[in-house]
Amino acid sequence: MNPSPSEGSLWLVARTLWYREMLRFMRQRSRIIGAVATPLIFWIVIGSGMGRSFRPVGAAEGVTYLEYALPGSLVLIVLFTSIFSTISTIEDRREGFLQSVLVAPASGASIALGKILGAASLGVMQALVFVVLLPLVGVPLTLLSAAATLASLATVSFGLAAMGFVLAWRMQSTQGFHAVMNLLLMPMWLLSGAFFPPSGASTWMSWIIQVNPLTYGVALVRHSIYLSGSDPVGLLPSATVCLLVTGIFAGSMFVVATAMTARPTTS
Amino acid sequence: MQTNPGRPTDEYANAAPPPESDAMVGRDHLDTDGRDTREGMELQAVKVEAISHKYGQRAALTEVSLSVPTRQVFGLLGPNGGGKTTLFRILSTLLTPTRGRALINGFDVAKNRAEVRKRIGVAFQSASLDKELTVMENLRCQGHLYGLRGRALSERIDGLLQRFKLADRANERAAHLSGGLQRRIDLVKAILHRPAVVLLDEPSTGLDPSARLELTDLLKEIRDCDGATVLLTTHMMDEADHCNQLAVLDQGRLVAVGTPEDLKSNVRGDVICITAKCPEQILAKIHLSFDGSAALVDQEIRIEVENGHQMIARLMESFPGQIEAVSLAKPTLEDAFVHLTGRHWGENSETLESGR
Structure with missing residues (x-):
């Protein structure tokens, strides 16, 4: 009568933990509102309010700041959602749910995969709402570029969710996570070319921008939106480089996340 | 609760433990699952070793x-x-x-x-x-x-x-x-x-x-x-x-x-507990003139004795007015614990049990 979980159960476990994230999200309405409203307000206030006071350096003619800030806003939605979803790892631990997962014969990879996919899916689902708005600001979105945009966002989202998982895994309280949010995640996002074009930055800052993996994520999304047409903001890393960096970031974060779940404790 | 030995799975491959440096646990004791079979058919559900x-x-x-x-x-x-x-x-x-x-x-x-x-x-x-x-x-x-x-x-x-x-x-x-x-x-x-x-x-x-x-x-x-x-x-x-x-x-x-x-039978007969103003003095006298093992636990005199009811009568006569309260009971697990450790249950409950 013994169950013998094998490779097939990797997906079974990942799927059930993913499904759990979906259920939890649907039952917490405030999270939905918070995750969509925050970037929306950000985008409208900064984009339209301050948009008149400066123009993105190096932006193509006719590109408004509102339009310039759109890919960054999409990434911000994904960042907020996937990171906040993985914070729940800390609650899972505190409320005991995680412990019951850890004593099960499920592999670390399946646990990490379920949690990260759950967070990433939520990120993409909310970004989807936003992508629909793109034509309203005059971005000529084709079906193909919309699909490419969502695929790019999914990759970015997976990487960020995996990073959130890694950060949250050892943490005892959500307070600690807020410090990480302020010290790491917001700077990471601000210095990604999301709101300020990298071409206008000072030398040291442009170095940070260049080593920041999220720079390539934002650029990847920007490439995807303007898939066929001309690049509205010049001086972006090429799409191949963006895809490579974003993919490698997501993959390596997942590897780290898996390794962390497998580590036995001695205290 | 045997696993199916005919089907090699991933865990199966992982199951064989690394060779032990300890000669006591040679690999010939381990079956194909890496299970220690020295107990033969009488497998203990749980075995904790040192x-x-x-x-x-x-x-x-x-x-x-x-x-x-x-x-x-x-x-x-x-x-x-x-x-x-x-x-x-x-x-x-x-x-x-x-x-x-x-x-x-x-x-x-x-x-x-x-x-x-x-x-x-x-x-x-x-x-x-x-x-x-x-x-x-x-x-x-x-x-x-x-x-x-x-x-x-x-x-x-x-x-x-x-x-x-x-x-x-x-x-x-x-x-x-x-x-x-x-x-x-x-x-x-x-x-x-x-x-x-x-x-x-x-x-x-x-x-x-x-x-x-x-x-x-x-x-x-x-x-x-x-x-x-x-x-x-x-x-x-x-x-x-x-x-x-x-x-x-x-x-x-x-x-x-x-x-x-x-565990309870470790404790002899009955348990008498005495509360008094000067328990040390009384305890000293009890040791001199009474049977049974008496000890001071948490400012209370605790005596394990057979036929406790007889002893209570003699105690009351021996220490008129000095005893504030006395109780007699059949030993409980709590008494067994005191008997085994010499301390009251929960005396060290403030000790940290960290590592949650």
Whole structure:
């Protein structure tokens, strides 16, 4: 009568933990509102309010700041959602749910995969709402570029969710996570070319921008939106480089996340 | 609870432990699953061999050895800080002991986690339910974690919900259920995959007396109907009284193992407790002119003696006006603990049991 979980159960476990994230999200309405409203307000206030006071350096003619800030806003939605979803790892631990997962014969990879996919899916689902708005600001979105945009966002989202998982895994309280949010995640996002074009930055800052993996994520999304047409903001890393960096970031974060779940404790 | 030896799986390959440097544990003792078969057919459900564990400098467990036969409700009894939660975490594969080893159904809990995890069902001190999910959703998720799925899983869940009288609660959110009900669902979670050994950490925490009695019955049922071995930690004497066997842990050491009756029979006859203004003086005189073992425990004179009622009469005559209160009782597990350790139950309860 013994169950013998094998490779097939990797997906079974990942799927059930993913499904759990979906259920939890649907039952917490405030999270939905918070995750969509925050970037929306950000985008409208900064984009339209301050948009008149400066123009993105190096932006193509006719590109408004509102339009310039759109890919960054999409990434911000994904960042907020996937990171906040993985914070729940800390609650899972505190409320005991995680412990019951850890004593099960499920592999670390399946646990990490379920949690990260759950967070990433939520990120993409909310970004989807936003992508629909793109034509309203005059971005000529084709079906193909919309699909490419969502695929790019999914990759970015997976990487960020995996990073959130890694950060949250050892943490005892959500307070600690807020410090990480302020010290790491917001700077990471601000210095990604999301709101300020990298071409206008000072030398040291442009170095940070260049080593920041999220720079390539934002650029990847920007490439995807303007898939066929001309690049509205010049001086972006090429799409191949963006895809490579974003993919490698997501993959390596997942590897780290898996390794962390497998580590036995001695205290 | 044999695994199917004909089907090599991933765990199967991982199951063979690395060669032991210790010559005592040669590989010829290990079967193809990496299971230690020196016990032959009489596999102990749980075997703890000289386990010590330190949190930094502080020793939480010192050289603890015990074995739990199959189909028992076995209690790890001890005050907070006694080390029982540490032992629980080691047995549930969450903690690697500093020294020694523990086997569950012959599998080493530190080296063969995957095999051990398939065979244990664990319920933690606080219910591990996801409060946002319904009872059914919680159980399905749990089943999937153990590789159960589809029809077989549904039938298993339905059967258990019937048995635990939870069928009408299946679609309620866990958050809306009482503590007693949550604990019951937690038990269902723990036995869903038919584990050979069920590990429970302080299962009666937060339960009212009637729910506690109910729990005791459920545990016996799990032992008798499911044929599982139940190992629980407790600091409650009434709960311990219901166990087949007890291991008493105090300050990280194993003090005694035996049935509750065995432990109580360590204490001779009756237990008399005396409260007095100057207990030291009285104690000195008792030592001079009375039988029985008398000791001062927590400012109270405690005497273990046969025929206690006769002694009380003589005591009252010998110390007129000096005795404030006196009590006589048959020995309880609490008396057994005092007898074994010389300390009152809970005296060291402020000792940290960290490492949650």
